[in-house]
Amino acid sequence: MKVLQALSTSTGSKILVALTGLAMVGFLVGHLAGNLLALFGPDIYNEYSHALISNPLLVPVEIGLVAILVMHMGTAVRMVLRARQARPTRYAVKKWAGGASRKSVASTSMIVTGVLILLFLISHLWTFKYGAWYTDPTTGYRDLYTLLVEVFRSPFNVVFYVICMLLVGMHLRHGISSAFQSLGLMPRSWTARILRAGAALALILGIGFALIPIYVYFVL
């Protein structure tokens, strides 16, 4: 009860969003590493996919990820509503401050990119996790590689995925370094490095994920 009370304060909410956000960044790093196996051909990719879906820990991990996602979104939406209440009258003229400000297109559109990423996530799971089930005749494993190639033969899907990965990159551009700030892990001497590292990781994740549909469409 005390924990819930603490996490409902403005500072507690920021910390909760930061922790859940960083947990999802950790998931994305693992997901990207796994996905990049697609560049090495169907055998290794399908074997990796089989190892994942046959793992008994998959369901508890998935439940955990859904719980993390729900906490992240729920807290973020609550904070947005709180912020709206905090300024009931808007300014007639308001300019960006510049200088030391870290305000960017990414930071001002977090809730928008967040909602769009959620919609993408639903579509992504529908396409792959719950999509067509092909079986590899030699191993008997699910042939996810064939589905991957089939989906990204469509230029529409490639453009859609690349745009969505741009949104993920944008969300993380502000999100990663912001999480360190919210957790208080941003000492003055490390600020510039953390900001740069957060932006670099966001770029790597965005480009890394976008690389797969582009590779499948143009190379395979």
Place this chain on the structure above:
Amino acid sequence: MRIHLRIWRQNGPTDQGRFENHTVESVSPDMSFLEMLDTLNETLIRQGQEPVAFDSDCREGICGTCGFLVDGQPHGPDPCTTVCQLHMRRFKDGDHLTLEPWRAKAFPVLRDLVVDRSAFDRIIQAGGYTSVNTGGAPDGNAVPIAKQTAEAAFDSAQCIGCGACVAACKNASAVLFTSAKVTHMALLPQGQVERHTRVLNMVARMDLEGFGPCSNEGECEAVCPKGISLANIATLNREWWKATLLK
């Protein structure tokens, strides 16, 4: 210089308010922004109209009393400058400027450009003090504090409580103000006794007053007339979770 002003006018807290246009003639570039408004007010009084209400006291940039938005920027376009230290040489002849009060639920408009900032006083009352009896003035260096620590504490203690951070933040958050006091006290020996209760009580009070959550955008630091750094907010966050775990 001739300056065209679009000023927020509001007769009282319950009045809806509206913008009013005024032109100030013969503005000297050496005038401060508030002196320019004084000139306008003298004209308005001579014409039998109500002068524009705005807060000011020291007019030296150290008391934190003045403050409103000049063309969408708290305290105007100059960095690390209060509006009383903003000078008309910063503007051009014929400029059109919009003047608006701080906008936040926790800072209700009292009249024209004057807002009620007593919410800040209540945040300080919640923990921005030390109740340890420190006696008379101590001898110099009787309590050894490293030079770097003393400098860092002073950087945070420079906050003048003007409210520009709240005005600039898209969420109308008061975390920069609160964190400056929390950091200042956490760095010094006198602040250690109430270190944990202070941060918890001040954050709780800040929420109760209706300020929004931190956006981590740093608009607050960019407009702060004293250059209070976002590093203070990181310190507050760290102090808060440590205090929560140890409670």
